[in-house]
Amino acid sequence: EPYRRQRQMCIRDSKSGIDKNVCQKQCNTTQNLFDAALICKIGEKNMIIVCKNTASQEKINELIAELEEQNLKVHCSNGTLSTILGIVGDTSKLDITALQANEIAEKVQRVSEPYKLVNRKFHTDDTVIDINGTKIGGGHFAVMAGPCSIETEEQIIECAKAVKAAGANFLRGGAFKPRTSPYAFRGLKAKGLELLLMAKKETGLPIVTELMSLEHLDLFNDVDIIQIGARNMQNFEMLAELGHCNKPILLKRGLANTIEEWLMSAEYIMSGGNDNVILCERGIRTFETATRNTFDISAAPLIHKLTHLPIIMDPSHATGMSSLIKPLAKSAVVAGADGLMIEVHPNPEKALCDGAQSVTPAAFADIMSDVKKLCEFENKTL
Ligand code: PEP
Numbered sequence: 180e181p182y183r184r185q186r187q188m189c190i191r192d193s194k195s196g197i198d199k200n201v202c203q204k205q206c207n208t209t210q211n212l213f214d215a216a217l218i219c220k221i222g223e224k225n226m227i228i229v230c231k232n233t234a235s236q237e238k239i240n241e242l243i244a245e246l247e248e249q250n251l252k253v254h255c256s257n258g259t260l261s262t263i264l265g266i267v268g269d270t271s272k273l274d275i276t277a278l279q280a281n282e283i284a285e286k287v288q289r290v291s292e293p294y295k296l297v298n299r300k301f302h303t304d305d306t307v308i309d310i311n312g313t314k315i316g317g318g319h320f321a322v323m324a325g326p327c328s329i330e331t332e333e334q335i336i337e338c339a340k341a342v343k344a345a346g347a348n349f350l351r352g353g354a355f356k357p358r359t360s361p362y363a364f365r366g367l368k369a370k371g372l373e374l375l376l377m378a379k380k381e382t383g384l385p386i387v388t389e390l391m392s393l394e395h396l397d398l399f400n401d402v403d404i405i406q407i408g409a410r411n412m413q414n415f416e417m418l419a420e421l422g423h424c425n426k427p428i429l430l431k432r433g434l435a436n437t438i439e440e441w442l443m444s445a446e447y448i449m450s451g452g453n454d455n456v457i458l459c460e461r462g463i464r465t466f467e468t469a470t471r472n473t474f475d476i477s478a479a480p481l482i483h484k485l486t487h488l489p490i491i492m493d494p495s496h497a498t499g500m501s502s503l504i505k506p507l508a509k510s511a512v513v514a515g516a517d518g519l520m521i522e523v524h525p526n527p528e529k530a531l532c533d534g535a536q537s538v539t540p541a542a543f544a545d546i547m548s549d550v551k552k553l554c555e556f557e558n559k560t561l
């Protein structure tokens with residue numbers, strides 16, 4: 180018991196930014212070095228300095244240089260209201276009171292979250308992704324719709340025209356499909372991409388499609404948004420590489436990943452230099468088997484609290500049931516989502532993939548009429 184109290188005290192102190200050595204000494208008194216290491220790790224937090232509006236660029240640069248001399252990495256985010264310096268590395272050696280006394284510092288704060296570039300604290304404004312004028316985030320609502328897989332020219336063209344007429348602003352379809360069974364239809368691959376590009380040309384809709392291997396990246400030059408599916412959310416080599424490409428990335432949440440793991444994956448992309456990340460909640464695995472997954476509606480408002488990145492919601496993969504798409508799509512708008520992903524097929528019964536969760540073009544148009552009303556109510560532009 181006394182040991183437990185001591186440990187809790189250490190954790191509390193390290194959260195408030197206690198010096199690492201002091202923390203270690205306290206832990207050593209408990210004779211438990213393993214916990215000392217654990218607690219000191221918590222103490223190694225990132226830090227942010229919110230600069231005063233009056234701070235000159237020269238003074239900001241001086242402060243950055245001073246911090247970099249101490250082997251810390253500094254990222255500067257120029258927001259509409261203030262400039263924020265995000266400091267990464269072992270900030271335990273920094274004297275927080277000395278920093279607070281700096282004439283340009285408005286606020287100095289340690290940040291306990293391990294993600295930084297995606298963190299709302301480092302970048303207060305909403306990120307708006309702009310695809311040739313079609314925007315996502317910051318009050319702009321985007322609807323991505325289309326079949327799970329591209330099957331034939333007629334199917335994708337018919338679908339593209341129908342979703343456009345109903346008000347979708349992106350056409351989504353899979354050419355490379357991640358399937359649980361190797362014997363299932365795994366997409367038309369390069370041929371599927373060709374058909375999707377035809378549909379883009381025909382309708383003018385920007386396109387979203389899944390990349391399953393970096394080997395195929397060259398085929399994606401005319402794709403507007405690259406989708407990274409749930410199964411590749413933690414393919415770290417892939418994420419790091421996508422950090423060097425200039426295309427927006429739609430990062431789906433993993434089948435059984437926490438919000439923090441998901442944001443760390445987004446951090447992989449952003450830390451490579453690609454700021455255009457859109458998150459997509461598609462349901463998570465729980466004990467419930469009545470639906471394909473469990474739709475984590477709380478992800479929408481929570482993501483907005485934790486990060487500046489936009490989030491779209493995918494009720495299709497979350498539920499696996501076409502009859503649930505309408506109520507959940509509506510709930511996603513009201514929960515604050517920046518968009519929706521909905522599977523639409525001209526003939527769901529005959530779909531080669533995910534037919535049970537696909538809605539018909541007529542049902543999609545009906546969903547969109549309610550979504551439009553709710554967007555108006557929520558003050559979002561669709
Ligand atoms: C898809 O979008 O068709 C898909 C396979 O989704 P997820 O990666 O979310 O399972």
Ligand code: MN
Nearest residue numbers: 327522532533
């Ligand atoms: Mn699908």
